[in-house]
Amino acid sequence: MNGFAAVDFEFARQVLQRGIAALFVVAFLSTLNQFRPLLGERGLLPAPELLAWTRSSKRAARLLRPTLFRFVRYTDRRLVALCTAGIVIAAALVAGIPQLGPPWVPMLCFLALWGGYMSITSIGQTFYGFGWEMLILEAGFLAAFLGSDEQPPPTVVIVLFWWLVFRLEFGAGMIKIRGGQEWRDLTALMYHHETQPMPGPLSRQAHLLPRWFHRGEVLGNHFAQLVVPWFLFAPVLGLFLPGPVPAIVGAVAAGIVVATQLWLIVTGNFAWLNWITVVLAFSAIGVPGIGAEPRVAASDPPWIVDGMPLAWLVVTCAVGVLYLVLSWRPLQNLFASRQLMNASFNRWQLANAYGAFGTVTKERIEIVVEGTTDEDPDAATWREYSFKGKPGDVSRIPRQFAPYHLRLDWLMWFLPLGRSLEDWFTVFVVRLLAADAPTLRLLAHDPFAGEQPRWVRAVSYRYRFTTRAEFRTTGARWVRDRRRPVLGPVALRA
Known part of the structure; x- marks a missing residue:
C-alpha cells in the first residue's frame, strides 16, 4: 500500500x-x-x-x-x-x-x-x-x-x-x-x-x-x-x-x-x-x-x-x-450477548451483521408431497413429487447446484422446523392440485405429466445417510422412515 x-x-x-x-x-x-x-x-x-x-x-x-x-x-x-x-x-x-x-x-x-x-x-x-x-x-x-x-x-x-x-x-x-x-x-x-x-x-x-x-x-x-x-x-x-x-x-x-x-x-x-x-x-x-x-x-x-x-x-x-x-x-x-444474525441496521443494507448455523439440527425431517388421481384417498396409490435439490428418492445422488439458489427447496427444509405450515405452502399445494405449469417447472419431476391429481397430501419422513454396509447391500444413499401426516389429503372444490 x-x-x-x-x-x-x-x-x-x-x-x-x-x-x-x-x-x-x-x-x-x-x-x-x-x-x-x-x-x-x-x-x-x-x-x-x-x-x-x-x-x-x-x-x-x-x-x-x-x-x-x-x-x-x-x-x-x-x-x-x-x-x-x-x-x-x-x-x-x-x-x-x-x-x-x-x-x-x-x-x-x-x-x-x-x-x-x-x-x-x-x-x-x-x-x-x-x-x-x-x-x-x-x-x-x-x-x-x-x-x-x-x-x-x-x-x-x-x-x-x-x-x-x-x-x-x-x-x-x-x-x-x-x-x-x-x-x-x-x-x-x-x-x-x-x-x-x-x-x-x-x-x-x-x-x-x-x-x-x-x-x-x-x-x-x-x-x-x-x-x-x-x-x-x-x-x-x-x-x-x-x-x-x-x-x-x-x-x-x-x-x-x-x-x-x-x-x-x-x-x-x-x-x-x-x-x-x-x-x-x-x-x-x-x-x-x-x-x-x-x-x-x-x-x-x-x-x-x-x-x-x-x-x-x-x-x-x-x-x-x-x-x-x-x-x-x-x-x-x-460483542453483544444477544448477537443478531443476518441483520441490517439501515434501509440500504450496508454494514450488515452476518452469521449462520448457530445451532445444528440433530435429525433430518423432510416434508414429502404426494398426489393421486384415485377417487378414494384411503385406498389410493400415491405418487411423490420430486424436488430438484432436497432429498426425495433414496437412491438419487444429491446434486451440486450452488452457487445457483433453489429457493423453494430451501424453504421446504425450513418447513418442518416451524410450528405450523406457512401460507405459501398452502398455496403451493393448491397449485399442484391445479397442475399449474409454472409451479411444476420449479420441481424436478411431476408424476402426473401435467394431469391434475385428485388429491394431494404431505407426509413427514426422517432421512439419514446410509452406512457403507447399507449402501453395498441396497445401493441407496438414504434411509427414510415415515413419521406422520402433515397435510391432507386435500382436493379442489368442484
Whole structure:
C-alpha cells in the first residue's frame, strides 16, 4: 500500500470486480427463473399484494426497503426486463469492459446492479430472507468504488472489503460459539453434513468420515472464524513497517478463509454464500508488480493524488466516512450477548451483521408431497413429487447446484422446523392440485405429466445417510422412515 493507493492490490481488484459481477449474473438468473412462480403476479406470495399493502398506510410503507417497484407498478414483464438488464450489465463487468473507461463507468454499473437487485429482495419476502442476499448487495455497493484500470485501487475501499470479510467470518464464529452446545463440545459436524438444508454429491462421504475428523473440522472452523479474520488487516501495517511480512500475513489469513470455504463448497449447497466469501477473501491478497504504480512526480497536476483523480479520491473517502458511521452498531453487535444474525441496521443494507448455523439440527425431517388421481384417498396409490435439490428418492445422488439458489427447496427444509405450515405452502399445494405449469417447472419431476391429481397430501419422513454396509447391500444413499401426516389429503372444490 502507498497512502491512498493500494498499489499491490490490482489482482485483488480484478478478482473482486469480476467475481462479484459473476455472482450477480447467478443471482439475477435465479430470480429470472423462479421469481414469477414464487412471487409474481400469480405467485405463491404475490409481490403486487405486498406493494398494495405498503401503499395502504404510511406505517406499512416505512417497512418496505427501497425498491423501484414503489414508483413503477410491478408486472412480471418488468421483472423480466430488470433481470435481463442486470445479467447484461454484470456480464459486461465480468468481461472487464466498463473497467476500461474512467472510474465512474464501473461505479454506475455496480450501483445499477445494487439498486436493481435490492428492488427485488425488498419485495422477495421469505423467499429472499437469506443472509447471502444482503451480502451480495453490500459487496456490490463496495465494488462500485474500486475504480477502473486507469488508476490503482483506493486503499480505503480495499480496507472496507477486509472489514466486510471480518464481519462475515467473525460474526459467524461468534454466533456458533454462543449457540448450540454442539459447537462447544465439538460434535456439530457429526450431524451437519447429513442435516444441512441441501446436501451435495460429497455430503454423504463427508458425513461418514471418522468422529475425530469431525471434531477437527469444528476446531478448524473456530480457528478460521474467530482467530484468522483479525490477521486480514495485517497489510495495513505495511504503511508503517517496511518489508513483505505484513502482506504475507494478510495473504495467509485470506488463504485459510478460502480453504475452509472450498471445503464447504464441495460438501454442501449454500447458494453463493461460500463462493462470494472466497471472492471477498482475495481482497487481502496483495501481489506486487501487477498494475501501474501511482504517479508521485512533482510535475503531476494538483488534481492527481497517488495516481487517482482528486474527485475520485474524495468520493472513495466519503464512502469510508459513511462506513465509519454505519459500522458502529454492527461492531457492537459482534460483542453483544444477544448477537443478531443476518441483520441490517439501515434501509440500504450496508454494514450488515452476518452469521449462520448457530445451532445444528440433530435429525433430518423432510416434508414429502404426494398426489393421486384415485377417487378414494384411503385406498389410493400415491405418487411423490420430486424436488430438484432436497432429498426425495433414496437412491438419487444429491446434486451440486450452488452457487445457483433453489429457493423453494430451501424453504421446504425450513418447513418442518416451524410450528405450523406457512401460507405459501398452502398455496403451493393448491397449485399442484391445479397442475399449474409454472409451479411444476420449479420441481424436478411431476408424476402426473401435467394431469391434475385428485388429491394431494404431505407426509413427514426422517432421512439419514446410509452406512457403507447399507449402501453395498441396497445401493441407496438414504434411509427414510415415515413419521406422520402433515397435510391432507386435500382436493379442489368442484
